[in-house]
Amino acid sequence: MTDLAAEGLRLPTNWLDYTILGIYFAVVLGVGLAARRSVRTSLDFFLSGRSLPAWVTGLAFVAANLGATEILGMAANGVQYGAYTVHWYWIGAIPAMVFLGLVMMPFYYGSKVRSVPEFLLHRFGPSSHLLSSVIFAVSSVLIAGVNLYAMAIVIEALLGWPQWVAIVVAGVFVLAYITIGGLSSAIYNEVLQFFVILAALIPLTIVGLKRVGGWGGMTDKITASQGDNFVTAWDGTGIGDPNPLGANWLTLVLGLGFVMSFGYWTTNFAEVQRALSAKNLSAAQRTPLIAAFPKILIPMVVVVPGLIALVMEPTIGKEGSGLDYNDAIPVLMRDLLPNGVLGIAVTGLLAAFMAGMAANVSSFNTVFTNDIWAAYIKKNQDDRHYLLTGRVVTAVGVVAGMGTAFIASSFSNIMNYLQTLFSFFNVPLFAVFIIGMFWKRTTPAAGFWGLLSGTVAAMLNYFWLYKQDVISIPSDQGANFVSSIVAFGVGAVVMFTVSLFTKPKPVAELAGLVYGTTSPGMAEEPEAGDEAWYRKPALLGWGAVILAAVCYIPFSF
Secondary structure (H helix, E strand, O other): OOOOOOOOOOOOOOOOHHHHHHHHHHHHHHHHHHHHHHOOOOOHHHHHOOOOOOOHHHHHHHHHOOOOHHHHHHHHHHHHHHHHHHHHHOOHHHHHHHHHHHHHHHHHHHHOOOHHHHHHHHHHHHHHHHHHHHHHHHHHHHHHHHHHHHHHHHHHHHHOOHHHHHHHHHHHHHHHHHHHHHHHHHHHHHHHHHHHHHHHHHHHHHHHHHHOOOHHHHHHHHHHHHOOOHHHHOOOOOOOOOOOOOOHHHHHHHHHHHHHHHHHOOOHHHHHHHHOEOOOOHHHHHHHHHHHHHHHHOHHHHHHHHHHHHOOOOOOOOOOOOOOHHHHHHHHHHHHOOOOOHHHHHHHHHHHHHHHHHHHHHHHHHHHHHEEEEHOOOOOOOOOHHHHHHHHHHHHHHHHHHHHHHHHHHOOOOHHHHHHHEEEHHHHHHHHHHHHHHHOOHHHHHHHHHHHHHHHHHHHHHHHHHHOOOOOOOOHHHHHHHHHHHHHHHHHHHHHHHHHHHHHHHEEEEHHOOOOOOHHHHHOOOOOOOOOOOOOOOHHHHHHHHHHHHHHHHHOO
């Protein structure tokens, strides 16, 4: 673990920066206290009473993902892999977000489930439900730890505190506002955090580009040191061609663009929970589509700073430099920003990490309380019991996240770690969902064994075939793409095979759970004003896809 303060990464903050930071923290806690008044039932605590408008849930949807994954992780990817990182957005996010809004949200929202695992309970039965709940609970705690570790990096650089102290302090603060106000507190704070994050990253990117000679100066310097392929999205991705990412176009399209991307965006409850909190089905469908538009532009203020950091600190990530890839953003903050603006940047980073952690902790408490505790341990209790359980489990999730933060600290690029987790947990779940949603013959036994076999296959590929050098894969990210393809392929084959030899559910029990069937919740009347173009999910979805394709142009030549 790098000691950032000892290595000279201590940020030159003063009273003005701390004042800005203090004001922000006061506002966050104030939002939590204000939201507390609306938390009367467990539905209020876990899903905001299904009452929020689409623009709120849409911004919360993108902000929930705009945590360590985006800020430190994607900037680290920019340093390590260059412009190839844009694939995580325009191939690895937008199509899946559109698919979630247009295809999958009617099933989720129409079935009135409170969580993603609960959908599996209705479609496949208790075995798949319990297995997916446990897997999701574990993965949520691990990912929450990533955000805590990322927050600790900034606090250590800001105050010089040891990382373990920073992890504990940051965790306690997030615990306070989620426990007080539930999901409403998390969502409204995520909307606030979205704008604070942009206020931090936009000035950092503009000042950084000016320092390195603009876009042309930056690309010329990187090309001179790293080669032409480092500043393009597709050059060097032919099968057999070497490139920094260690992946070819086939593994990019199948591994990242299909199975890993769709596995994350369509089954990760930390994201889907925001859409389930919307006031009606139309708003739920529009939630990921509204989020897709700002998501398209995020690389400009996350990946580009990584490239700038590589120009300003060419040894970053190299052995003996004292700087990990994860340090790209703190390095730029130290070297570029004056006091006042530095305070805004630090506040923006901490806001991002709190948003990411809050998303995972709030989804963890929902799944554990509803899908494990209420379903299998303490059934048929009154609503106050489950509301109290949710608050207690929130504390447990934060404490567990503090422990898993130290696992994340062993990775020089936290994005590598996150993508490894996604290939283990999200991709097999996506295989089960997509086959179960489109094939009526899929059986309850197939759902369970498909999920289990896909998870085990991904772990075997990563820990045995890759880590033990049984097969040669050039990079951790390349290994994650392969693990995702293996997980999906094995899970799908097992599901098809098991379905042929086991009994499916009666068709009458599949209403609203399989494509081509409907439930009463999916056939709701549109609200007044839904004829406007910006209220039509199909138009929003196609608009996001077209804009994402256009954004590839400057990175393709």
